[in-house]
Amino acid sequence: MVEKHDNIPDLNSKCVICNRNANLRFYEKHDIFFVYECPLCSGQFVLPMKAADYDLLYKKKGADCLTYEKHTYFLPDKYLSIYKSLAYVKCVLGLIKKYQLKGKLLDIGCSQGAFSKLITELGFEVFAVDQSEEAIQYARKNYDIKNAFNCSFEEIPEDWGNFDVIVSMEVIEHLEDPRSLIKKSYDLLKPGGYFILTTPNNKSFDVRFNKRSPGDYPPHHLSRYCIETVHFLLDDRGFLNMEIFSNPVDRLVFGNVFFQDLMHQLSLDNKKGMPVCNFPHQKKRIRLSSYLVKHQLLLRIFQIAGDTVSFIIGIFYPNSGSNIIAIAQKPF
Numbered sequence: 001m002v003e004k005h006d007n008i009p010d011l012n013s014k015c016v017i018c019n020r021n022a023n024l025r026f027y028e029k030h031d032i033f034f035v036y037e038c039p040l041c042s043g044q045f046v047l048p049m050k051a052a053d054y055d056l057l058y059k060k061k062g063a064d065c066l067t068y069e070k071h072t073y074f075l076p077d078k079y080l081s082i083y084k085s086l087a088y089v090k091c092v093l094g095l096i097k098k099y100q101l102k103g104k105l106l107d108i109g110c111s112q113g114a115f116s117k118l119i120t121e122l123g124f125e126v127f128a129v130d131q132s133e134e135a136i137q138y139a140r141k142n143y144d145i146k147n148a149f150n151c152s153f154e155e156i157p158e159d160w161g162n163f164d165v166i167v168s169m170e171v172i173e174h175l176e177d178p179r180s181l182i183k184k185s186y187d188l189l190k191p192g193g194y195f196i197l198t199t200p201n202n203k204s205f206d207v208r209f210n211k212r213s214p215g216d217y218p219p220h221h222l223s224r225y226c227i228e229t230v231h232f233l234l235d236d237r238g239f240l241n242m243e244i245f246s247n248p249v250d251r252l253v254f255g256n257v258f259f260q261d262l263m264h265q266l267s268l269d270n271k272k273g274m275p276v277c278n279f280p281h282q283k284k285r286i287r288l289s290s291y292l293v294k295h296q297l298l299l300r301i302f303q304i305a306g307d308t309v310s311f312i313i314g315i316f317y318p319n320s321g322s323n324i325i326a327i328a329q330k331p332f
Helices: 054-059 076-084 087-098 114-120 133-143 178-188 227-237 251-258 260-266 280-294 296-316
Strands: 025-030 033-037 044-047 104-108 125-130 148-150 163-169 189-200 240-246 323-329
Touching (some): 087 114, 104 114, 104 178, 114 125, 133 148, 163 178, 178 227, 189 227
Parallel strands (some): 104 125, 163 189
Antiparallel strands (some): 025 033, 033 044
């Protein structure tokens, strides 16, 4: 719900996403950040545009941040198993198979390298970049990603160009200049190459029910996208042959709306369950998750129930999955 607030900055500013002058609508205020909605591209963005320092967050020891080497969640095999079960990852892998993509691939914002590992196993020549030095070290050490580099996508040299495929998963919403990601990707692709993008869906089922994830606020997420917004961005840069959709509503989304403490457990596909970090604010979730992990039959009943209800929700709320997935082609 849109709330009223005094001292709103100038609403005549350009939209950060579509770069058009529009009669911006004030949407909400979060801490020091004002959230705007653009009537032209349907995107939302915050001012001031100040991104979090993710390298610092990855290294931080505290209740609000995972560190790679110190928590079982990031044990390589366990994390890779969990990562492969994520709905948007399945969709991306499905697109790669559908379009029969191959060759030289760039993974922008590779984090700890799970996707780079999966795609290397499919025969791609993979280059991966991330701004976190710790994430890159993890990717090299645990997933043997040889061409993994600690840099931003803006720093990628021109001689890296001519990629057959560029993938950027869950990155654009973190950027102070989201348009720069689209432009750089377009420039680095060879003619006829494909760009794949994923981002949280601002019209997902949980957002519709005012169950927005805490991570969907600044300084983590600085912009929000729906299918129309992504189409606007890609079309504006000159991409063709676009396919843009949301993943199906899954039990993670269902759990986030109705069983927030169980939402991670409901999303599992692995038999042993997702390891849960022992942080103070997660004690309730730890107890519930531990109980379900010990009682596999009950866990499976929860999972099947979540799948069934999610399927029904998807019929009545199409394109309401947690993420938007897009693929587009650079002209020949």
